[in-house]
Amino acid sequence: MSKDLPDLSVLAVAGAEVAVRVTPKAARNRIVAEDGAIRVYTTTVPEDGKANASVTKLLAKAMGVPKSRLELIRGQTSRDKVFRVIG
Template identity: 60%
Template sequence: MAKPKLRNLPDLSDLTDAGAEIAVKVTPKAASDRITRDGGVVRIHVTTAPEDDKANEAVRRILAAAMGVATSSLSLKRGHTARDKVFVYDP
């Protein structure tokens, strides 16, 4: 089964500075995948359950799509098991 396409993502291309650290707040097991941005806080809601690193991969995929970059250019620096996470952009 194919992954559903993400729609209505905000433009986060301003976060694509080399070495930039992107702080996000994650809500797993949400009703739908989406991103909201309130000031400097990026909130990502994913439908995936937080088990076996699946939610982290879903967050990385959605964040990369909103930034317009490859998923391989984002790495999780902090928050592997927490809701507050920090990703690093390395082109």
């Protein structure tokens, strides 16, 4: 696992909801997990769902699941997002 992506495989449980705080237009792509909160930094700009797609990809990689198993259920246009792990 890259130093910019922590091992979040413990969260890859079907039905689990994962809350993240997103910072778009960051200097580099990375995920920081601290104090029970997950912060995702993406270099992508928040337009036309591009940042959401980037966050989904980063989160899936850190969790060790295909990105098709992550569904954005809340926060499509917000910095605070909630993803659900599908079956």
